[in-house]
Amino acid sequence: MFLALRDLRVARGRFVLIGSVIxxxxxxxxxxxxxxxxxxxxxxxxxxxxPVSHLTFQRGAESSFSRSVLGPQELRVFQxxxxxxxxxxxxxxxxxxxxxxxxxxxxxxxxxxxxxxxxESASAESDRGQLPLDGGLVLSERLRGExxxxxxxxxxxxxxALPVIGFTFAGTYGHVPIAYxxxxxxxxxxxxxxxxxxxxxxxxxxxxxxxxxxxxxEAGTETVTKVAAFNGSPxxxxxxxxxxxxxxxxxxxxALVVGAFFTVWTVQRTRQIGLLKAMxxxxxxxxxxxxxxxxxxxxxxxxxxxxxxxxxxxxxGDDAPFSLEAGSVIQSSVALAVVGMAGSxxxxxxxxxxDPAISLSVEA
Amino acid sequence: MSARPLELKHVGVEVHDGxxxxxxxxGVDLALERGQLVVVTxxxxxGKSTLLSVAGLLRRPSRGEVLIAGEPTAALNPRQRTRVRxxxxxxxxxxPQLFPSLRAVEQLELxxxxxxxxxxxxxxxxxxxxxxxxxxxxxxxxxxQLSGGERQRVAIGRALMGQPSVVLADEPTAALDPExxxxxxxxxxxxxxxxxxxxxVVLHDPAQLDLADRRLELRDHRLHDVTAQPTP
Numbered sequence: 001m002f003l004a005l006r007d008l009r010v011a012r013g014r015f016v017l018i019g020s021v022i023x024x025x026x027x028x029x030x031x032x033x034x035x036x037x038x039x040x041x042x043x044x045x046x047x048x049x050x051p052v053s054h055l056t057f058q059r060g061a062e063s064s065f066s067r068s069v070l071g072p073q074e075l076r077v078f079q080x081x082x083x084x085x086x087x088x089x090x091x092x093x094x095x096x097x098x099x100x101x102x103x104x105x106x107x108x109x110x111x112x113x114x115x116x117x118x119x120e121s122a123s124a125e126s127d128r129g130q131l132p133l134d135g136g137l138v139l140s141e142r143l144r145g146e147x148x149x150x151x152x153x154x155x156x157x158x159x160x161a162l163p164v165i166g167f168t169f170a171g172t173y174g175h176v177p178i179a180y181x182x183x184x185x186x187x188x189x190x191x192x193x194x195x196x197x198x199x200x201x202x203x204x205x206x207x208x209x210x211x212x213x214x215x216x217x218e219a220g221t222e223t224v225t226k227v228a229a230f231n232g233s234p235x236x237x238x239x240x241x242x243x244x245x246x247x248x249x250x251x252x253x254x255a256l257v258v259g260a261f262f263t264v265w266t267v268q269r270t271r272q273i274g275l276l277k278a279m280x281x282x283x284x285x286x287x288x289x290x291x292x293x294x295x296x297x298x299x300x301x302x303x304x305x306x307x308x309x310x311x312x313x314x315x316x317g318d319d320a321p322f323s324l325e326a327g328s329v330i331q332s333s334v335a336l337a338v339v340g341m342a343g344s345x346x347x348x349x350x351x352x353x354x355d356p357a358i359s360l361s362v363e364a
Numbered sequence: 365m366s367a368r369p370l371e372l373k374h375v376g377v378e379v380h381d382g383x384x385x386x387x388x389x390x391g392v393d394l395a396l397e398r399g400q401l402v403v404v405t406x407x408x409x410x411g412k413s414t415l416l417s418v419a420g421l422l423r424r425p426s427r428g429e430v431l432i433a434g435e436p437t438a439a440l441n442p443r444q445r446t447r448v449r450x451x452x453x454x455x456x457x458x459x460p461q462l463f464p465s466l467r468a469v470e471q472l473e474l475x476x477x478x479x480x481x482x483x484x485x486x487x488x489x490x491x492x493x494x495x496x497x498x499x500x501x502x503x504x505x506x507x508x509q510l511s512g513g514e515r516q517r518v519a520i521g522r523a524l525m526g527q528p529s530v531v532l533a534d535e536p537t538a539a540l541d542p543e544x545x546x547x548x549x550x551x552x553x554x555x556x557x558x559x560x561x562x563x564x565v566v567l568h569d570p571a572q573l574d575l576a577d578r579r580l581e582l583r584d585h586r587l588h589d590v591t592a593q594p595t596p
Contacts, residue, residue: 279474
């Protein structure tokens with residue numbers, strides 16, 4: 001890196017220029033990473049927080065609660081199976097209004113007040129060992145401030161008003177805050193007096209070997225892992241695909257920009273590289289020098305861009321779905337460094353092909 | 365008896381120009397001794413730079429053999445040729461071709477770095493060499509801060525830094541005024557003798573020919589010894 005470092009010192013202007021472009025890409029990549037994580041959190045954080053390993057849906061429902069209807073018949077198949085705990089869950093989206101006129105969207109999760117979902121979803125504040133669900137709503141913490149304990153929330157489209165009886169860290173589902181209620185209340189809201197024990201899906205806790213496929217075959221259901229069930233969350237697949245596409249394009253653009261810069265830089269230095277080789281520098285020496293230079297520029301630019309991204313990210317309020325996780329930020333930074341290096345491969349190949357004779361004006 | 369620094373035996377170079385084959389060098393024989401400054405003159409386009417590129421292992425001849433420090437090079441692969449060039453050959457170019465980002469002393473240290481021997485002794489040697497070339501007060505100047513003559517003296521220092529057996533100089537005074545040309549050629553001649561290297565210089569300027577131990581003329585694709593003839 002003898003020559004590379006001194007080139008960086010003297011040709012500071014042009015390296016700052018390309019470094020700024022890479023830093024901007026790193027900044028965008030960090031912000032997109034935060035947005036992607038935030039959107040995912042907003043879409044499935046409630047589902048992710050559920051103390052379950054698998055979810056069982058009606059066959060063909062594609063992991064979507066709104067397309068799945070199960071009943072006591074399916075529940076019986078999954079109950080009493082060794083290494084397996086199963087409890088029904090009802091999920092639907094409602095709009096509710098308080099007496100003061102506050103209107104909130106809710107992902108209403110109806111669970112058995114005596115089941116493991118209610119027990120393990122209880123927060124410290126409302127903790128009596130179980131969520132105190134009977135006849136009321138336990139809301140996601142996110143709604144604290146908009147509504148208070150004791151408020152009556154009228155569920156629009158029904159004639160029912162339910163009291164707010166607590167808050168818990170329930171998270172969100174489909175970008176909507178979760179509200180827990182009892183399964184009976186949920187069934188009454190969704191089906192009126194003709195529920196016939198229906199619910200959306202079965203929440204499972206698998207603690208050992210269980211033949212889930214056989215149970216599915218018997219019950220006519222479809223069991224997926226909790227992570228696989230994320231795909232059924234409204235908008236989840238489209239959002240993650242869009243974010244992945246944008247980040248992918250950003251990486252491709254970055255590779256092209258870095259590749260183009262180092263190709264032009266190599267062309268400009270052709271005679272110098274030829275001279276180095278004429279002085280006895282091997283291809284390995286020349287490539288190592290260029291790669292070292294590239295690594296310094298990439299590392300410094302990505303560090304600066306990511307740092308500014310983290311700074312800006314910390315200024316984003318609760319209004320936008322934005323969440324930065326060390327893992328995903330590191331992943332996007334490393335990906336940027338890798339594609340940057342890959343983008344320079346064309347330039348590196350050119351380096352190895354430069355003829356040392358170019359350093360002499362060879363006469364014909 | 366140690367091997368000659370440079371020997372060319374029956375070297376021929378031909379190039380294809382469409383369907384035609386052009387002969388540039390034909391049956392060139394040359395033997396350089398240590399401490400000897402040999403000047404090659406010739407018309408423009410006579411093949412002088414080709415001769416240097418073949419002698420410096422930058423180009424393979426179509427025929428014949430080039431021996432560097434006694435080692436035949438025809439059968440060497442590119443990596444081996446690079447190694448021989450690094451250990452035994454140095455160039456001084458028509459324009460100094462200094463690296464714009466390196467200070468004068470770093471131009472010499474780069475040679476030691478390529479050799480994998482950039483230690484305290486090498487740094488000290490770089491300073492000494494530049495001092496001997498009258499550039500003791502220009503060690504930390506960039507090429508853009510040096511005059512044409514100073515740049516060429518740095519290039520000579522760089523060539524000598526690797527302690528080569530052979531120095532090949534391609535019209536090193538072409539871009540300089542007569543006074544500075546003389547200084548550069550005197551420096552080359554002095555260093556050739558002081559360091560016991562063999563120096564082959566391609567030269568246009570007849571005013572400097574008296575500094576040569578031997579004079580050769582490249583004519584009709586061959587080298588002719590014209591040492592005995594009076595200088596123009």
